[in-house]
Amino acid sequence: MKAYVIDRFGQDPGQALRVTEKNIPPPGPGEVRVRMRYASLNFRDLRIFRGQYRPALPLPVVPLSDGCGIVEATGEHVRHFHPGDRVATTFFQEVSSGGSPDSSSRVTLGCERDGVLSEWVTVPQSGLVPVPAHLSDSEASTLTCAGLTAWNALMEGDPVRPGETVLIQGTGGVSIFALQFARLSGCRTIVLSRHEEKLERARKLGASETINTRACPEWEKEVLKRTGGQGVDRVIEVTGGESLPRSLEATRTGGQIQVIGVLSGVESLVSLLPVLMKEIRLRGLLVGDRPMFLRMNRAVEANRLIPMVDRIFSFEDALDAYRVLDRGAAFGKLVIRISDS
Known part of the structure; x- marks a missing residue:
């Protein structure tokens, strides 16, 4: 063979x-x-x-x-x-x-x-x-x-609830599955990408909102603006590296960050202060x-x-x-x- x-x-x-x-x-x-x-x-x-x-x-x-x-x-x-x-x-x-x-x-x-x-x-x-x-x-x-990674991030442990807001980084395999599962759960979804044509496809697939991170590099501020200053309930973190501090800022008090990928690097300088003060849960998962x-x-x-x-x-x-x-x-x-x- x-x-x-x-x-x-x-x-x-x-x-x-x-x-x-x-x-x-x-x-x-x-x-x-x-x-x-x-x-x-x-x-x-x-x-x-x-x-x-x-x-x-x-x-x-x-x-x-x-x-x-x-x-x-x-x-x-x-x-x-x-x-x-x-x-x-x-x-x-x-x-x-x-x-x-x-x-x-x-x-x-x-x-x-x-x-x-x-x-x-x-x-x-x-x-x-x-x-x-x-x-x-x-x-x-x-x-x-x-x-299965996207399913685990959204539906296992502490599952998402209808009406919650999920921030999804990128439009790769895990991210698109996350968009689909979040929609099935009745969640509002915000998708990030540097490519407008991919964001257009995400909207056609049902993304509630999209943010072009090339045009808006400080995307965490835009996320806060769109959520009335509260932040999102859950982040699908596939980027890692310098993205994680931005995800912490974009997450509401008591929210969750599902750490799935390290597309931009395995190391990140993260202040623990927002984790403590906002009681954010960081969860690493492997499939x-x-x-x-x-x-x-x-x-x-x-x-x-x-x-x-x-x-x-x-x-x-x-x-x-x-x-x-x-x-x-x-x-x-x-x-x-x-x-x-």
Whole structure:
């Protein structure tokens, strides 16, 4: 079978990834072999091939965690899946329930374990979920990381309530899912982006308001203005770095900041004074667990939600998908077609 592997770290995907031939993996006891149909990219996939995510990661490794495929064969003791079932991979392959896997359970696809940019994968049955019936395979491939991260940020723990205001940074995969889930919950949404054409698409998707951060670099002041000086109830913080102090200023007393990403850097000089004085809750989260994934899928199916797939690339053009993601050119998700049958 054909598979992409990262066999060395590099700044460009062409330096780090190559296509190779591997044996089709047989399913062992409790395992399922899946014929992969589609895979989707996340920001962490850029950091992995550059050696920034796990600098000591043993190579080679097959990249990508998010994918959808068809069950082809099952090993002994598999009870939940049968040949022909449509499934999506889970981010954590060995995970405790509760949404906060401990360090011993953080075995993730495309990093500690070979990922899904491959014609076939074999994973434990606990590393798969059924996909909502109304979704295409390409749409279902986007749920694993981006969809579940947004769901966790808004719907788990202390869920958003109708009428609350949610500030969403950017228009990438997590951010667009957050916009969709916030709308389902009856929330007011404010979307930030430097690109007016992306803001226009966000408004068409249902964003209540948008702010162009190129035209309004001190966007936190504009957020306060639009919320009557109160601030927002919740921030979807995907930028990190210098953005976090602005998010603190834009958040109301007693509000929350869901720290999801570090697009502009992993370090931030943050004064703790507004955290204390405004009693703001900072919550870091890393995707979510399998029970959470199942809950999200029930909501996706009940509401007929359709993930935003921006572009689909062929398996042969997978490196181009990486480069488009790296340029920040996507609105929603970038997907790679692995097979049609």
